[in-house]
Amino acid sequence: MSGPDQPPDEFGQIARLFRPLARGAPEALDLLDDAAVIPQRPGFDLVVTKDAVVEGVHFPKGERPELIARKLLRVNLSDLAAKAAEPWGYFLAVSWPPAAGWPARQAFASGLATDGEAYGLTLLGGDTTSTPGPLTASVTMLGWVPAGAMVRRSGARPGDKLMVSGPIGDGWLGLRAALGELDDPDGYLAGRYRLPEPRVDLRQALLDHASAAADVSDGLIADAGHIAEASGVGLRMDLDLAPLSDAARAWLDRQPDRAAARLRLASGGDDYQVVCTAPAADAHALGLTVIGEVTAEPGLAVVAGGERIDPGPGGWRHA
Numbered sequence: 153m154s155g156p157d158q159p160p161d162e163f164g165q166i167a168r169l170f171r172p173l174a175r176g177a178p179e180a181l182d183l184l185d186d187a188a189v190i191p192q193r194p195g196f197d198l199v200v201t202k203d204a205v206v207e208g209v210h211f212p213k214g215e216r217p218e219l220i221a222r223k224l225l226r227v228n229l230s231d232l233a234a235k236a237a238e239p240w241g242y243f244l245a246v247s248w249p250p251a252a253g254w255p256a257r258q259a260f261a262s263g264l265a266t267d268g269e270a271y272g273l274t275l276l277g278g279d280t281t282s283t284p285g286p287l288t289a290s291v292t293m294l295g296w297v298p299a300g301a302m303v304r305r306s307g308a309r310p311g312d313k314l315m316v317s318g319p320i321g322d323g324w325l326g327l328r329a330a331l332g333e334l335d336d337p338d339g340y341l342a343g344r345y346r347l348p349e350p351r352v353d354l355r356q357a358l359l360d361h362a363s364a365a366a367d368v369s370d371g372l373i374a375d376a377g378h379i380a381e382a383s384g385v386g387l388r389m390d391l392d393l394a395p396l397s398d399a400a401r402a403w404l405d406r407q408p409d410r411a412a413a414r415l416r417l418a419s420g421g422d423d424y425q426v427v428c429t430a431p432a433a434d435a436h437a438l439g440l441t442v443i444g445e446v447t448a449e450p451g452l453a454v455v456a457g458g459e460r461i462d463p464g465p466g467g468w469r470h471a
């Protein structure tokens with residue numbers, strides 16, 4: 153079997169799709185060896201994170217392959233961003249279903265090329281297989297931080313301010329818009345869901361000032377809660393202070409129950425902002441929106457619509 157839509161064999165695929173993405177990095181050995189080799193970098197720690205996506209679970213069947221690839225890099229970049237690590241490289245495992253022809257695979261690789269270049273990433277290795285199931289792709293991403301300086305979830309202290317780096321709720325609204333359940337005239341919300349912007353720009357500010365940080369992938373309340381749990385502290389947070397995009401503000405203005413709507417925005421995932429804590433003296437320098445503070449007594453005290461509300465179990469756990 154052959155033809156323009158027919159993929160070459162595994163080694164041909166690696167050579168044509170993936171070798172250019174290694175961009176000549178010596179560690180990748182041109183993707184010709186059994187493994188990559190990473191020399192120690194004196195004075196730095198290697199920060200490692202992993203995220204996988206499955207067709208039909210993390211993106212709808214029929215999503216453009218470029219976008220699947222770019223979002224896969226971006227969700228991993230968001231984890232590095234929250235840890236104040238400088239993005240460096242990644243490993244990629246991909247399982248192609250029969251329906252993924254050569255043009256689709258090339259489109260996937262071109263998405264990796266676009267964002268790999270934009271974010272300074274080198275492809276260091278990976279694995280390529282076929283599957284009778286849905287398309288599955290997984291990235292292990294590596295970044296560098298000065299030794300001992302990774303910003304953890306566990307560093308929040310009573311009296312610290314709680315801050316968030318940007319609009320909350322666009323991920324959840326964007327998913328609904330992408331599913332056609334929500335009016336999105338200019339496509340802004342669906343765009344935020346399909347191609348988030350990881351906050352790699354915050355790296356130096358987080359290194360200099362943050363006591364703890366997490367990226368907002370599970371939802372603001374859940375991810376702030378993860379910081380509280382890891383730090384053995386509590387949080388007071390006012391959801392009315394969380395920044396909103398114009399589109400989210402317009403949606404909120406149409407909701408009869410403001411508190412419930414605010415809670416909804418803060419419980420949805422996929423925002424890929426950073427939630428962090430910092431001593432009061434550092435909060436201003438971070439330049440982020442203060443939404444609350446860290447308390448000695450454990451638990452979450454949440455205000456929305458001007459009233460104390462019960463955030464419910466959805467605020468704490470994976471769905």
Ligand code: ADP
Pocket residue numbers: 166170183184185186187188243244245246275276277278279280
């Ligand atoms: P193995 O013989 O151990 O199975 P492979 O044949 O899977 O090794 O891979 C050969 C080389 O190609 C390795 O350097 C591997 O890292 C690289 N490689 C395979 N698939 C990918 C991929 N999807 N992305 C990047 N590199 C890959």
Ligand code: MG
Pocket residue numbers: 185186
């Ligand atoms: Mg081998």
